[in-house]
Every structure is written in structure tokens, then in C-alpha cells.
Amino acid sequence: MDKKELASFLEEIATLLELQGENPFKCNAYRAAAQTIETLDRNLEGFQTVEDFARLKGIGKSLAEKILVILQTGTLPLYQELKQRIPSGLVEMLRIAGMGPKRVRTVYEKLGIISLGELEYACRENRLLELPGFGVKIQENTLKGIEYLKKAQGRFHLHKALAAAHRLQEDLAKLPQVDRIETAGSIRRFKETVKDIDLLITTAKPATVMNAFTSHPLVESIIAHGETKSSVRLTMGINVDLRVVTKKEFPFALLYFTGSREHNIVLRGRAQKQGYKLNEYGLFKRQSTKSLDLKSEEEIYKALGLSYIPPELREDQGEIQAAEQGSLPQLVTLKDLRGSFHIHTTSSDGAATIKEFAAYAQKQGLEYLGISDHSRSAFYANGLSTEKILKQHREIDALNKSLKGFHIFKGIESDILPDGSLDYPEDILALFDFVIISVHSKFKMTKEEMTKRIIKAMENPHTTMLGHPTGRLLLAREAYEVDMEAIIQAAAQHGIIIELNANPFRLDLDWRYIKKALDKGVLISINPDAHSLKDMKFAELGVGLARKGWCEPRHVLNSHSASDVKKIFGKIHTS
Numbered sequence: 001m002d003k004k005e006l007a008s009f010l011e012e013i014a015t016l017l018e019l020q021g022e023n024p025f026k027c028n029a030y031r032a033a034a035q036t037i038e039t040l041d042r043n044l045e046g047f048q049t050v051e052d053f054a055r056l057k058g059i060g061k062s063l064a065e066k067i068l069v070i071l072q073t074g075t076l077p078l079y080q081e082l083k084q085r086i087p088s089g090l091v092e093m094l095r096i097a098g099m100g101p102k103r104v105r106t107v108y109e110k111l112g113i114i115s116l117g118e119l120e121y122a123c124r125e126n127r128l129l130e131l132p133g134f135g136v137k138i139q140e141n142t143l144k145g146i147e148y149l150k151k152a153q154g155r156f157h158l159h160k161a162l163a164a165a166h167r168l169q170e171d172l173a174k175l176p177q178v179d180r181i182e183t184a185g186s187i188r189r190f191k192e193t194v195k196d197i198d199l200l201i202t203t204a205k206p207a208t209v210m211n212a213f214t215s216h217p218l219v220e221s222i223i224a225h226g227e228t229k230s231s232v233r234l235t236m237g238i239n240v241d242l243r244v245v246t247k248k249e250f251p252f253a254l255l256y257f258t259g260s261r262e263h264n265i266v267l268r269g270r271a272q273k274q275g276y277k278l279n280e281y282g283l284f285k286r287q288s289t290k291s292l293d294l295k296s297e298e299e300i301y302k303a304l305g306l307s308y309i310p311p312e313l314r315e316d317q318g319e320i321q322a323a324e325q326g327s328l329p330q331l332v333t334l335k336d337l338r339g340s341f342h343i344h345t346t347s348s349d350g351a352a353t354i355k356e357f358a359a360y361a362q363k364q365g366l367e368y369l370g371i372s373d374h375s376r377s378a379f380y381a382n383g384l385s386t387e388k389i390l391k392q393h394r395e396i397d398a399l400n401k402s403l404k405g406f407h408i409f410k411g412i413e414s415d416i417l418p419d420g421s422l423d424y425p426e427d428i429l430a431l432f433d434f435v436i437i438s439v440h441s442k443f444k445m446t447k448e449e450m451t452k453r454i455i456k457a458m459e460n461p462h463t464t465m466l467g468h469p470t471g472r473l474l475l476a477r478e479a480y481e482v483d484m485e486a487i488i489q490a491a492a493q494h495g496i497i498i499e500l501n502a503n504p505f506r507l508d509l510d511w512r513y514i515k516k517a518l519d520k521g522v523l524i525s526i527n528p529d530a531h532s533l534k535d536m537k538f539a540e541l542g543v544g545l546a547r548k549g550w551c552e553p554r555h556v557l558n559s560h561s562a563s564d565v566k567k568i569f570g571k572i573h574t575s
Contacts, residue, residue, distance in 0.1 A: 001071055007038035009070060009079070016082035018101035019090050032058040033067070039351035039532050044071065089115035096145035097477040098138065106131055120146045141444070148478055155193040155475060156238050159504035159541055162187055164218060164234055165197045172242075175212055177205035180250060184257035188311045190544040192507045193474055197240040198257050206244045213242050249281050251296050256280035262316035263309075270304055270320065278304075312548040317515065329552045332526075334543045336553040338561060340536060341370030342413065342436060342467065342499065342527035347392055348373035349381040351532040354395060354408065360533045362406055368562040371396065372411035372436050375423035384412065386428055393431065407562045409433040409569075413467060418442045420456025422463070429462035434569050436499065438467035439480065447481035454482065455490045464572055465525055465557075466491065468501040468508045476505070484513050492520040495572045497557050500549075502542025503529045514549025523568070524549075525557035 001009070014030035036056050037044075047053055053064035070076050093104045093116060107113045110131055113122055123143040128134045165183045173181050178201055182188075185198035203209045206227040214222050214230055223231040228244045245253040256264060256279065271278035275286050282291025283303060294300050298308045306323040310331055313319040322328045343357055344350035352360075354371055361369045373392070374381040384392070389412070396408045411434045414423045422429060422437060429435055437457045445453065457463060469487060470479035491498050498517055501508045506529070509517070514524060526542035528535050546556060553559040557568065 007034040010034035087114040161194045199242045263314040331547040336559040339368035339558045344531045368407040370409040372413045375414040377415040416457040420453040434464035436465045436467040443480045451483040465497040497523045502538040511548040
């Protein structure tokens with residue numbers, strides 16, 4: 001069991017205790033221990049005794065003993081008891097936005113509901129209306145949440161599917177029988193959530209490769225096993241298809257199975273107009289059964305009179321017309337990023353200090369960092385008081401004097417209060433180099449109210465950047481109602497930067513709106529929303545989504561130099 005698995009186990013115990021109605025302090029102890037374990041800067045191999053764990057922040061002797069039992073046995077008697085006592089459907093109900101442990105426990109105890117299906121039926125029968133802590137609005141939102149979960153069923157976060165695909169691809173590529181292997185499908189197009197994984201290979205020994213594939217350690221069960229196609233289900237729940245194609249077919253199959261369906265339809269139509277037939281087997285002249293001998297996707301596009309279209313853009317959003325005109329963007333890459341913003345430190349709810357973040361950023365070749373802890377209204381995240389702000393600024397000033405070729409910007413993530421005002425008085429906001437404004441509460445406003453609220457906050461002369469603009473949590477919570485086109489227009493008018501939040505559970509702004517923001521001249525900032533050093537790697541996901549939104553380096557704030565960023569911030573605050 002590694003750090004992540006142990007932390008997840010402790011989190012699950014905390015959740016089960018909450019559902020049982022256990023003392024909040026006991027629940028929080030497990031949750032705090034989970035965070036401590038997950039953010040350790042070393043592996044668990046060095047922890048062999050109760051004392052090793054008891055020395056860690058927030059872990060007492062009793063909990064340390066339980067953690068050691070978990071590591072030694074893979075489980076805990078308390079966990080087994082809770083799993084037997086608490087219906088599994090109650091845990092599933094927690095995935096519904098607004099259904100915390102208290103409300104789940106209420107519908108269980110008062111109505112005997114133990115599954116999502118029963119809860120949906122109860123909502124439609126108006127049985128939740130009289131329950132304590134509920135009402136018409138809560139019942140409506142619960143039903144919407146159930147419908148959203150049903151819609152999202154069978155989908156997986158990109159980063160999880162991507163990690164599994166990379167593991168399979170890397171392991172299979174080591175086989176001497178494999179000539180070439182690539183990941184296709186929606187993963188290659190960098191969709192935020194995916195249904196399955198598509199792998200393509202060329203090999204002269206398909207039976208050997210298929211046996212290795214179906215017996216891979218990540219595989220839970222075999223759905224189909226053949227020499228040209230096999231399908232499996234991984235332990236994480238996602239299905240994987242592996243197809244064998246010939247070397248000659250490979251570029252055509254890669255193009256076809258990458259998609260999107262809409263992109264392929266337009267491409268096939270173009271081929272037909274030019275006297276060709278295009279499919280996964282080749283590009284054929286009309287009435288011919290022999291494909292043109294093309295070695296790559298680039299050659300296929302060229303044969304159709306088009307520039308190469310990167311996979312991220314293949315959504316039939318004008319990319320084929322741009323490829324025809326030679327006006328496709330030179331998409332941003334990870335190497336273009338020179339700095340990182342939206343960093344939470346130990347001053348609020350982060351797991352690393354400013355100094356640690358700065359050292360990590362320097363090792364990654366970055367030139368600057370933008371610290372932005374939570375503001376005071378975010379009490380749940382240990383938001384900064386004025387005194388803590390002044391202390392943090394003194395620390396940053398000292399570090400900036402000692403660091404060579406690296407700069408730390410002073411920032412804050414200020415809550416946008418329900419009336420559209422920010423979380424500090426003007427004289428405090430004026431102390432920061434930049435201010436990220438974000439909605440963290442009152443998500444159920446009407447579209448008009450939420451839009452007005454955010455635009456008012458954007459009009460504040462100290463606002464620099466709008467954080468996670470739609471508030472969505474992929475596969476868990478839909479975006480709040482907001483007129484994003486009006487928000488983009490306001491950002492353009494006031495020179496406000498819009499964040500592309502690269503946290504894999506957000507990936508917010510949606511790529512469709514990224515392109516619209518660029519069309520209005522709005523600058524995008526690819527931010528990891530990092531709460532630990534490992535979160536800094538989220539930038540890679542952000543770059544993928546930025547590419548999907550047609551971003552070039554010039555469109556991205558943190559592809560600019562530190563001196564240029566200072567000028568951009570200065571211009572925003574004086575406009």
C-alpha cells in the first residue's frame with residue numbers, strides 16, 4: 001500500500017464514520033491523517049513503528065497504531081465493521097452535490113432509503129419535503145444531482161484514464177513483438193472525461209501480444225480475446241480495446257480511431273469531393289481497391305490539401321477550414337510555460353511552504369511563481385487574516401532578495417462574496433501584485449444573479465484574474481448557472497485574465513469557451529491550483545486543454561517573462 005492508497009483508505013473510514021453519526025472530531029482526525037500521509041515528502045518504507053507515525057503532524061498514538069495495522073494487514077477491524085453496518089448505497093449518495101453525510105443519514109434513518117434508485121423515486125414522490133434539513137429546493141437539487149450522476153456514469157477523469165493508457169502502452173511497447181503502439185480515441189484528443197481507452201498496435205505476433213495484454217496486472221476481467229481485437233476491463237472500471245492493424249493501415253487507423261466522429265465525417269466528405277474514399281484501412285482513389293502508400297497522418301492530411309491538424313483540435317470547430325487556409329495556430333506546449341500562478345501554501349490549506357514551492361519551481365526550470373492563498377472568508381481553508389498577509393509578504397520580500405533569476409509574486413485568491421464585493425478592504429487588496437477572484441459559495445444563484453455577481457467583482461480595480469470561472473467539478477458537480485459569454489466580454493472590457501484551472505477534477509475553463517475568450521483578446525493563465533508540490537504537475541493537463549482551446553504561447557499569461565508579467569499586471573491595475 002503506497003501513500004495515496006493509505007490516504008484514500010483513511011478518507012473512506014472518515015466518510016463511513018460520518019455516515020454513522022460519529023463524533024466530528026474523530027472523523028476529522030482520520031481526514032487530517034489522510035492529508036498528512038498523502039503529502040509526505042518520502043515513501044512509507046521508512047515508517048516501521050507506531051512512533052514513526054506518531055511523530056507526524058496530527059497523528060496520535062492510537063491512530064498511529066491503526067495505521068500500522070492497515071499497512072501490515074491491508075485492512076482494519078473498524079473498517080470491516082463499518083462496511084458491514086453501512087449500506088454501500090449511502091456512500092454513493094454522497095456523490096450528489098449538496099448531499100452531505102447528515103442528509104444522507106436522514107433519508108436513511110427516516111425513509112429507509114439505501115440506494116440512488118430509491119432516493120430518486122422518493123424525490124419524484126415528494127417524500128423529502130417534510131424531512132428536517134430538506135424542502136422543495138433541496139429535493140429539486142437532489143433530483144438534478146441524481147440525473148447528473150446517471151448521465152456521467154461510465155465516464156472517467158482524463159488524468160486517470162491517461163495514466164492507465166500510458167502504463168499499458170509503455171509495458172506493451174517493451175515486448176519485442178510490438179513494432180508500434182499508440183493511444184487513440186478521446187484520450188488523444190484530450191477530452192476532459194472519457195468512456196474508454198483505445199490502443200492500436202502493429203505486430204507480426206498478435207497472439208503473443210494479445211496474451212500479454214489480457215494478462216496485464218491492471219486487467220480485472222477479459223471481455224473479448226481475439227488475434228485482431230481484444231477488450232478488457234481494468235481494475236479502475238474502464239474498458240480498453242486493443243486493435244492490431246498492418247503497418248500500412250496504421251496511420252489511417254490512428255486517424256480514424258482518434259476521431260472525433262464529426263471531424264472524420266467532414267474529412268471523409270472532403271476526400272469524396274476530391275475523388276477519394278477515406279476509411280480506417282486507407283485512402284483509395286475512386287473505384288480502386290489499393291490505398292495510397294502514406295506513412296503518417298501528416299501525409300494523409302497533405303494528400304487532402306490540408307496542413308496537419310493536431311489531435312486536440314479534431315472536433316469540427318473550424319480546424320479543417322483553418323488547415324486548408326494554412327492558418328492553424330502554433331499550439332502552446334509545456335516548454336512554453338515560464339511560471340505558475342494559483343499556489344496555496346501552508347499559510348492556508350496547502351501542504352508546502354513558499355520556499356519549498358519556489359525550490360520545486362526552479363528545479364522545473366520556471367522563472368517565477370504566484371502565491372495565492374485563500375482569503376479570510378474561506379475559514380474552512382484557513383483563509384488569511386490581515387496579519388498573516390503582512391507576515392507572508394515579509395517572507396516573500398526576503399526570499400526575492402535571496403533568489404537569483406527567480407521571482408515570487410504576491411497574490412491572494414479572494415472569495416467573490418454573494419453581493420459581488422471582494423474579501424478585503426481596498427487598502428489591503430492594494431498590497432498584492434495580483435488578485436485572483438473566485439466563487440466558493442452560494443452556487444445556486446440564478447444565471448442573471450451569478451453573472452452580475454462575477455462581473456461586479458471583475459470591475460474592482462484590484463482584480464487581476466478570474467479563477468475556475470464556471471465552478472464545475474467534473475463528474476461530480478455541474479457548472480453553476482452563469483452567462484460565460486457575458487463574462488468573457490467583461491474580461492475583455494476590463495483587461496481581466498481568465499484562469500484555465502488545471503486541477504484534473506476541474507479543468508475549468510471549458511475548451512469551447514477558451515477559443516471564444518481568445519477571439520475577444522482575453523489572456524488565459526494556465527494555473528495548477530496547487531496545494532502540494534506534486535500538484536504543480538497539473539500544468540501539463542492544463543496545457544493539453546489550452547491546446548484544445550486553440551491557445552498559442554502568446555495567448556497564455558505564464559508563457560511570458562517575469563518582467564512582461566509585471567507590466568501586464570500593472571496595466572490591468574491602472575486601466
